[in-house]
Amino acid sequence: MQATRIAFIGGGNMATAIIEGVRRNQAGAATHAEPPVVVVADPTAARREALASLYAVETAEDNRSAIIGADVIVLAVKPNQIQSVCAEIQPVLQANQLVVSVAAGIGGTVLQRWLGGHVAVVRAMPNTPAMVGCGATGLYADPALTPTQRSLAESLLRSVGLVVWIDSEADMDAVTALSGSGPAYVFLVMEAIESAARTLGLSAETARLLTLETVYGAARLAMSADESPAQLRARVTSPNGTTERGIAALETADLRGAFLKALTAAHARSQELGRDLAGEASR
Numbered sequence: 001m002q003a004t005r006i007a008f009i010g011g012g013n014m015a016t017a018i019i020e021g022v023r024r025n026q027a028g029a030a031t032h033a034e035p036p037v038v039v040v041a042d043p044t045a046a047r048r049e050a051l052a053s054l055y056a057v058e059t060a061e062d063n064r065s066a067i068i069g070a071d072v073i074v075l076a077v078k079p080n081q082i083q084s085v086c087a088e089i090q091p092v093l094q095a096n097q098l099v100v101s102v103a104a105g106i107g108g109t110v111l112q113r114w115l116g117g118h119v120a121v122v123r124a125m126p127n128t129p130a131m132v133g134c135g136a137t138g139l140y141a142d143p144a145l146t147p148t149q150r151s152l153a154e155s156l157l158r159s160v161g162l163v164v165w166i167d168s169e170a171d172m173d174a175v176t177a178l179s180g181s182g183p184a185y186v187f188l189v190m191e192a193i194e195s196a197a198r199t200l201g202l203s204a205e206t207a208r209l210l211t212l213e214t215v216y217g218a219a220r221l222a223m224s225a226d227e228s229p230a231q232l233r234a235r236v237t238s239p240n241g242t243t244e245r246g247i248a249a250l251e252t253a254d255l256r257g258a259f260l261k262a263l264t265a266a267h268a269r270s271q272e273l274g275r276d277l278a279g280e281a282s283r
């Protein structure tokens, strides 16, 4: 069977995370299936050179030539560049080519229109832990897509982590606020814990190592245990112990309220990006 050919338009942070995840998955694969051929188009020569040397990808300066013969085309440029990229590739796009957009906010119908009525469009909201095979991706597709097209998008993103199909496209803004942006919230929490530990006198190295392992260990335990995070938290929290005091301080500081504000703000920004870039009338 012929290898799947995947063209990335834009070779920045998100494309790199997916490509690294795809290559890791391929290296660990037990089957002898043909590894996908990856081509990346990016106007920045340094990006193209870095990706070619790290991941053995083909590169192109020009978006149109990059998509020739591709089974899947991943639009991985900033949301405000998507329309011009669509206009550029639309004349050479073939009906059987699947377009996967990872852009925040931009709706599937708008993408189809920008691509000259191209039907085979899937919206994906992945995240950067795809790089280590631990991505979390929400996928949305027009009901007109065939099962084969849906499964092609799913298999690409599943090769770099968890995939969840989203039934209502409006929910993609919430997915963006949760798992798209989510790694950044967790990194901020890690920065805050590490910095507080240093204030308490731990060395930089000790604070860093213990923070990393604590977050990793808690996530692994939460994923493997039959209990909810609240139950697992209770197991750490001895009556009148240290954790009880720490948790009380976080509740007093309204950590829950802070996360509600964070996700609500990110959700609103995703909606706003869609409105601003597509135009209110077209949604």
Ligand SMILES: NC(=O)C1=CN([C@@H]2O[C@H](COP(=O)(O)OP(=O)(O)OC[C@H]3O[C@@H](n4cnc5c(N)ncnc54)[C@H](O)[C@@H]3O)[C@@H](O)[C@H]2O)C=CC1
Residues within 6 Å of the ligand: 009, 010, 011, 012, 013, 014, 015, 041, 042, 043, 044, 047, 063, 075, 076, 077, 078, 079, 081, 085, 102, 103, 104, 125, 126, 127, 128, 180, 181
């Ligand atoms: N960074 C993240 O964690 C996530 C990003 N996304 C989405 O991924 C998309 C890309 O975001 P990042 O990778 O973070 O941005 P980035 O700025 O790191 O990458 C964008 C790349 O596109 C290239 N580019 C610019 N104009 C181009 C053009 N006309 N044709 C081809 N390539 C062009 C740039 O040189 C750059 O390398 C955005 O739409 C964003 O909403 C989605 C989920 C998570």
Ligand SMILES: O=C(O)[C@@H]1CCC=N1
Residues within 6 Å of the ligand: 104, 176, 180, 181
């Ligand atoms: O911040 C952003 O707009 C992108 C989309 C989700 C994560 N990063």
